[in-house]
Amino acid sequence: MNELAGAIVSSVFLGTALGLMALAFTIVYTVSQVFNFAVGQYMILGALLSTAVHFTASPGVNDLIAVVLVAAMGSATYLVALRWPETHGAKPLTLVIITFGVGIIIEQVAIMAWGSYPLSEPPILAGHFLLYGNLVPDQGLLLVAVAAVVVAGLGVAQRRTIVGKQFLALGANRATARYFGLNDLVLVTLAWGLSGAVLALAGTLYLPLTGVSITTDLSYGVGAFAAAVIGGLGNPGGALVGGLIVAFVTNLMGVYVNPNLTDLLTFGLLFVFLVFRPGGLTGNVADLVGPRA
Amino acid sequence: MRMSVPGAPQPVLPRAAGDGPAAARLPGHLRAARTDVAVLAVFAALAVFTALHGSDFATTTAINFGLFTLLVASLQLMLGFANQPSLAQAAVYGVGAYVAIYAEAHAGVPVPVAFLAAAASGALLGLLIALPLSRLREHFLAMGTLALQVILSTAFVHLTGFTGGVNGEAVPDSNLNSVPVLIVIFGCATAAIAGLNHLRLSRRGRQVLAVKADETMAASIGINVRMLRVTVIVVSFAMAAGAGCLFTETAGFVSPDDFTLTASLAVLVAVILGGRSVTWGTLAGAAAYSVLNAESTSLPGLSDLLLGIMLVIVLGYLPEGLTGVAVPAAWRARLHWPAKQRPAKQRPGS
Numbered sequence: 001m002n003e004l005a006g007a008i009v010s011s012v013f014l015g016t017a018l019g020l021m022a023l024a025f026t027i028v029y030t031v032s033q034v035f036n037f038a039v040g041q042y043m044i045l046g047a048l049l050s051t052a053v054h055f056t057a058s059p060g061v062n063d064l065i066a067v068v069l070v071a072a073m074g075s076a077t078y079l080v081a082l083r084w085p086e087t088h089g090a091k092p093l094t095l096v097i098i099t100f101g102v103g104i105i106i107e108q109v110a111i112m113a114w115g116s117y118p119l120s121e122p123p124i125l126a127g128h129f130l131l132y133g134n135l136v137p138d139q140g141l142l143l144v145a146v147a148a149v150v151v152a153g154l155g156v157a158q159r160r161t162i163v164g165k166q167f168l169a170l171g172a173n174r175a176t177a178r179y180f181g182l183n184d185l186v187l188v189t190l191a192w193g194l195s196g197a198v199l200a201l202a203g204t205l206y207l208p209l210t211g212v213s214i215t216t217d218l219s220y221g222v223g224a225f226a227a228a229v230i231g232g233l234g235n236p237g238g239a240l241v242g243g244l245i246v247a248f249v250t251n252l253m254g255v256y257v258n259p260n261l262t263d264l265l266t267f268g269l270l271f272v273f274l275v276f277r278p279g280g281l282t283g284n285v286a287d288l289v290g291p292r293a
Numbered sequence: 294m295r296m297s298v299p300g301a302p303q304p305v306l307p308r309a310a311g312d313g314p315a316a317a318r319l320p321g322h323l324r325a326a327r328t329d330v331a332v333l334a335v336f337a338a339l340a341v342f343t344a345l346h347g348s349d350f351a352t353t354t355a356i357n358f359g360l361f362t363l364l365v366a367s368l369q370l371m372l373g374f375a376n377q378p379s380l381a382q383a384a385v386y387g388v389g390a391y392v393a394i395y396a397e398a399h400a401g402v403p404v405p406v407a408f409l410a411a412a413a414s415g416a417l418l419g420l421l422i423a424l425p426l427s428r429l430r431e432h433f434l435a436m437g438t439l440a441l442q443v444i445l446s447t448a449f450v451h452l453t454g455f456t457g458g459v460n461g462e463a464v465p466d467s468n469l470n471s472v473p474v475l476i477v478i479f480g481c482a483t484a485a486i487a488g489l490n491h492l493r494l495s496r497r498g499r500q501v502l503a504v505k506a507d508e509t510m511a512a513s514i515g516i517n518v519r520m521l522r523v524t525v526i527v528v529s530f531a532m533a534a535g536a537g538c539l540f541t542e543t544a545g546f547v548s549p550d551d552f553t554l555t556a557s558l559a560v561l562v563a564v565i566l567g568g569r570s571v572t573w574g575t576l577a578g579a580a581a582y583s584v585l586n587a588e589s590t591s592l593p594g595l596s597d598l599l600l601g602i603m604l605v606i607v608l609g610y611l612p613e614g615l616t617g618v619a620v621p622a623a624w625r626a627r628l629h630w631p632a633k634q635r636p637a638k639q640r641p642g643s
Contacts, residue, residue, distance in 0.1 A: 101604025108598035
C-alpha cells in the first residue's frame with residue numbers, strides 16, 4: 001500500500017510536469033506543425049537559470065525571471081533558427097531536425113556553464129506532509145495547482161480569445177490566414193515564447209523535487225513527446241492526460257517490474273501509438289499518415 | 294546550358310539521351326560507370342596516402358571516414374532516394390556490431406560469415422520495423438525511428454549478457470589500425486556508392502524515385518508503393534548493420550556510446566551536408582563531417598556542439614548542401630545532377 005501510494009504520488013508529479021511539457025510541445029505544433037525537440041533542454045534550462053539567480057531574488061521571483069528568460073529564448077530560437085528556413089520552403093522534417101540541433105547547442109552550452117552533475121534547486125514551498133508513510137512535498141502540490149490553471153487557461157484562451165483563434169487559423173492554413181491579414185511572424189514568435197514560458201514553468205516547479213541536470217534532457221524531452229502524441233497533438237487537455245499516462249506507466253513499471261526498463265516502455269508505448277493511433281487518444285489520424293497504397 | 298536563377302530554381306527534368314555534350318551519349322550505366330571510377334580513384338588515393346603516411350592517427354581517421362561513408366550511403370538510400378528519414382542508423386549499426394561480435398566470439402564463425410550474419414540481422418530488424426512503420430510519412434517516420442533508436446540504445450545498455458552493458462564488449466581478434474582492413478572498408482564504401490549510382494538508373498531505382506516524387510501517382514501506374522518502402526528500409530538497415538560488423542573488425546571494443554542518437558543525427562547531418570547528388574554528396578558529406586569531427590576531438594563536448602551548430606546552419610540555411618553550393622551549374626549538367634524533388638512542370642517547348 002505504502003509503495004503503491006508513493007508510486008502514485010510521484011507519478012502524479014512527474015505526469016504533471018510531462019503534461020506541461022507536452023502542452024508546450026502542442027502549442028508550437030498547433031501553430032506551425034513543427035515538433036520542438038528542444039523541449040527537454042528548455043525545461044531544464046529554466047530550472048538551471050532559476051537556480052542561478054536564486055541568491056539575488058526572493059523565492060518565486062527567481063522562477064519568474066527564469067520563465068521570462070526562457071520565453072525570450074524560445075522566441076529567439078524561432079526567429080534565428082527556424083524563420084528563414086520555414087519561409088524558404090523547408091519541410092517539417094527539416095524544421096524538426098533543426099530543433100534537435102538547437103537542443104544539442106543548449107545542452108552543450110549548459111554543460112560548459114553548469115557542468116553535468118545534478119544541482120539542487122531550492123523549492124518555493126519547502127514544507128511537506130505524510131501520506132501512507134510517503135513524504136509529499138508541498139512544492140509538488142503547487143506544481144499540480146499551477147499546471148491545472150495553465151492547462152485550463154490555455155484551453156479556454158485557445159477557443160475564446162482572438163489570439164488563440166489566430167493561432168488555430170495559422171495552424172489550419174498559414175497562407176489563407178495571412179491573406180486575412182494575420183501577422184504570422186509576430187504570432188508564431190509569440191507561440192514559441194509561450195511554449196518556452198510553459199516549459200520553464202514546468203522545470204522550475206518540478207525539478208526541485210528531483211535535482212537538476214542537463215543530461216536528463218533527452219529522457220524528459222522524448223517523454224514529453226510521447227505524452228503529446230498519446231494525448232493527441234494540438235489538444236491542451238490531452239497533453240496533460242498523456243503526461244499522466246506516460247508517468248504512471250513508467251513509474252509503476254519501475255516499481256513493480258524493472259526500473260531499467262522504464263525508458264524502453266515509454267518508447268515502446270510511443271512506438272505503438274505512432275503506428276496504430278498516430279493521432280493519439282483524441283486526435284484525427286487522417287492528416288497524419290499518407291494515402292493507403 | 295540551362296541557367297539557374299537564384300531564388301527561382303527551375304525543375305530539372307530527367308535528362309533524355311542526346312541531351313548534353315557528345316561524350317555523354319553513352320548508355321546510362323556506362324556513363325555512370327565513369328563516376329564509379331572517379332569514386333574508386335578517390336578512395337584508392339586516400340588509401341595509398343594513409344599507407345604511406347603510416348601513422349595510427351591517419352589510419353584511424355581514414356577507417357572512421359570509410360565506415361561513416363557506409364552509414365551515410367545507407368541513409369542516402371532511405372532519405373535521398375525514398376524521402377524516408379531515419380534517426381536510427383547508428384543503433385542499427387550497433388546491432389550489426391553486437392551480432393558480429395556474438396557470432397565470432399560465441400559461435401566461432403569466420404569474419405565473412407559474421408558479416409553476413411550482421412547484415413541479415415539488420416535486414417530482419419528492418420523488416421520487423423518497416424512493416425508497421427511504412428504507414429508513417431516524413432517527420433512521423435522520423436519520430437518512429439527515433440523511438441527505435443532510443444529503445445535500442447536502452448537495450449544495448451541493459452542487455453548485459455549480449456552487449457556487455459555500459460562497460461562495452463571486447464572484440465576477439467580485432468585488427469586495430471590495419472591497412473588491409475582499411476582497404477576492405479574502402480572497397481565496401483566504393484561498392485555502396487557505386488550501387489547507389491547505378492540504382493538511380495535502374496528500373497527499381499526509378500520506381501523508388503517515382504514514389505518519392507508522388508506516391509499517389511506511383512501507385513496509380515502500378516508500382517507497389519508499400520513493398521518498395523519496406524524494401525528500401527530493409528536494404529538500408531542491412532547496409533548499416535554490415536558496416537557495424539566492419540567496425541568491430543577495427544575496434545578493440547565496442548560500447549553503447551558508439552551507437553547513440555547523437556551518432557544517428559551525425560549521419561543525418563552528413564547526408565544533408567553533402568547535398569542531393571547521390572555519389573558526390575555522400576562522399577562530400579561524409580568527408581566534411583569526418584574532418585570536422587577529427588579536428589574537434591581535443592575538447593570533449595566540442596564535437597557535439599559543432600554537430601548542433603551544423604544541424605541548424607546546414608539544414609536551415611544550406612538546404613542544397615555542400616555540393617549544391619560548391620559545384621558550378623555547368624558541372625552539374627555534366628554530372629547529370631538529380632532532379633529537385635518538386636512537382637515537375639512542363640517546360641515550354643518540350
